[in-house]
Amino acid sequence: MIPFDYSEVDGTIGERFVRVAKSQPNAIAIADGDRSWTYQDVLDASDAYASGFSRLAQGKAAALIFSHNAEAIIALMGAIRAGVPAIPIDPQAPPASISDCLVECQVVVTEAGHAEWCREQITDVPVAVGPDGLAQSAATQHDGPWPEATPYGACVIYLTSGTTGGSKGAMRTNRALCRHVWQLPQYHGYGPNDRQAHMSSFAFGGSVPVVFGGLLTGGTIDIFDMRKTDAVGFARAIRQRGVTILQLTPSLMRELVDILAAQKDDWQPRLIVVGGEKLHGADLLALRDKLGWSCPVVHRLASSEAGIIAEWQVDLKGLAAEAAVPVGFAVRNRELTIVDDANQPVAPGENGEIVITGDYLASGYWQRPDLTESKFFPEPLPDAPDRQRLKTGDLGRLRDNGLLEFLGRMDSLVKIRGYRVELGAVETGLRQLTGVSDAAVVVQSSQRGADYLVAYVQRGRNARVNGLDLRTELQSLMPEYMVPRRVVVLDEFPLTSGGKLARNRLPAVGRDRPEGLPETVAPKGDMQCRLAKIWSEVLELDEISQRDDFYDLGGDSLDALQVAMTLQKQLDVEFFETDLFLHSDLSGMAETAEHLCKVPDSAQHDSTTLGI
Numbered sequence: 001m002i003p004f005d006y007s008e009v010d011g012t013i014g015e016r017f018v019r020v021a022k023s024q025p026n027a028i029a030i031a032d033g034d035r036s037w038t039y040q041d042v043l044d045a046s047d048a049y050a051s052g053f054s055r056l057a058q059g060k061a062a063a064l065i066f067s068h069n070a071e072a073i074i075a076l077m078g079a080i081r082a083g084v085p086a087i088p089i090d091p092q093a094p095p096a097s098i099s100d101c102l103v104e105c106q107v108v109v110t111e112a113g114h115a116e117w118c119r120e121q122i123t124d125v126p127v128a129v130g131p132d133g134l135a136q137s138a139a140t141q142h143d144g145p146w147p148e149a150t151p152y153g154a155c156v157i158y159l160t161s162g163t164t165g166g167s168k169g170a171m172r173t174n175r176a177l178c179r180h181v182w183q184l185p186q187y188h189g190y191g192p193n194d195r196q197a198h199m200s201s202f203a204f205g206g207s208v209p210v211v212f213g214g215l216l217t218g219g220t221i222d223i224f225d226m227r228k229t230d231a232v233g234f235a236r237a238i239r240q241r242g243v244t245i246l247q248l249t250p251s252l253m254r255e256l257v258d259i260l261a262a263q264k265d266d267w268q269p270r271l272i273v274v275g276g277e278k279l280h281g282a283d284l285l286a287l288r289d290k291l292g293w294s295c296p297v298v299h300r301l302a303s304s305e306a307g308i309i310a311e312w313q314v315d316l317k318g319l320a321a322e323a324a325v326p327v328g329f330a331v332r333n334r335e336l337t338i339v340d341d342a343n344q345p346v347a348p349g350e351n352g353e354i355v356i357t358g359d360y361l362a363s364g365y366w367q368r369p370d371l372t373e374s375k376f377f378p379e380p381l382p383d384a385p386d387r388q389r390l391k392t393g394d395l396g397r398l399r400d401n402g403l404l405e406f407l408g409r410m411d412s413l414v415k416i417r418g419y420r421v422e423l424g425a426v427e428t429g430l431r432q433l434t435g436v437s438d439a440a441v442v443v444q445s446s447q448r449g450a451d452y453l454v455a456y457v458q459r460g461r462n463a464r465v466n467g468l469d470l471r472t473e474l475q476s477l478m479p480e481y482m483v484p485r486r487v488v489v490l491d492e493f494p495l496t497s498g499g500k501l502a503r504n505r506l507p508a509v510g511r512d513r514p515e516g517l518p519e520t521v522a523p524k525g526d527m528q529c530r531l532a533k534i535w536s537e538v539l540e541l542d543e544i545s546q547r548d549d550f551y552d553l554g555g556d557s558l559d560a561l562q563v564a565m566t567l568q569k570q571l572d573v574e575f576f577e578t579d580l581f582l583h584s585d586l587s588g589m590a591e592t593a594e595h596l597c598k599v600p601d602s603a604q605h606d607s608t609t610l611g612i
Contacts, residue, residue, distance in 0.1 A: 049078025052134030468516030
């Protein structure tokens, strides 16, 4: 163990790394397949980058655009050591507003394979390839000794997606990142004997515990690019390399458990850290019941703006499979408050926005003073002049004992047919269904402008399920307005480079018939064909069968009203939708409609005439 004293928290990342590197120059710092870099190698290679960065204007950011590799980590360390704010960007998952991000930078530093791509993104910012290109690009800037990085200076700017579609950059100082990393050896024993699996792109704040948690504690970073290897290959590699710490998203962990369970191996890491998405009891119980693992599992809530917010070593006793697992207790230097829409604290057990108060938070959003002022509020104390309050935009609640439950983003609360629906609650219901290993629910809008839910489920290995049966089963668990119109079954969810569910890459729901319906039988007769056309327009489906049930196709009571009103207008006959929907299959509804057309107006609502 290389001591990491609390006094070093108010230092810089570069100072701490140099200390570690000089204490164990021959230890392996980074491993990528068959190639490895010692701490001395990383120190020397980052020197080359730092030399070039040191010639740049201070205070202005530089963009780093690299693949998921060792060079990305080395370039990042070089910028940090030279005191130049670095914006890491993943070229395989760039922000939607990348041109706006780059235009504010003084240089883009990249590797040869991405140089042309970088030049295509923006023409007004110079592109430097590697440390040599950076040195040449910076030749017109000042010479002299390296400027010193400062604890309070912007160190890394992590771009995060904004709810309005753009990106915002959380500015993390050296001091804030050092405090973030300090907790890892202090509470979880990170040290030279550890090997961490580096799966999350260096462009995301979630990589901090792996990249800096490795280099600042003397451990080894094992690089795995999940876009170039499948989960089976990853499972095999982490065993072969002897990975000791696995930091996973719940999505990736579920997939990994199924694979490892089939391989039956005695290997297990010494520590699992889970975060980034909702975690459910079934996920952790599977580690014990399917794999026989007994290693501790730390559940954590963290963000680019705050670092680690809350965490705990999960106690499996009394953990319900269907329940969401709390994210833990507030860590040192963090106070948690749950507030309502009026920013007033709520009682334990009540839902609201999570607000963090403490030191070592981000210093704001890069080039966004307006957004900074709306999210960060100074609350200094004599012994903590940089103390702030941060509105996270996350929904949660505190238990009486201070344990925090994370309920999702505030914007995951949606209105469906006038009802407030928490998407996470629907996802939880879906995960309870047999054969479902994961679930995601999104909101879509119909051509009429009405919002409805679409669910995507990932089938468990070897499970045989279809969307229609799952939707039917879900109807017994929750009210109609919470039941998605469509349930789409996928063998595998798309994941981001950070290992989270890539919601924007879920397949679009088109106008095809839902999976699981009986074989199509074409409508016959005027009334069946007329109703089939109305159903098609209301439910936005191209093909309707005479055997189809309106509600199996995703229809609800408001859709039923729309069908009835349309048919009344076409036939100039008055009736209630409850009359029309005496039978909800197409052929039965057509018979009912034909009967209603023949019944005199005065008798149309006589229950004896309708046979009910």
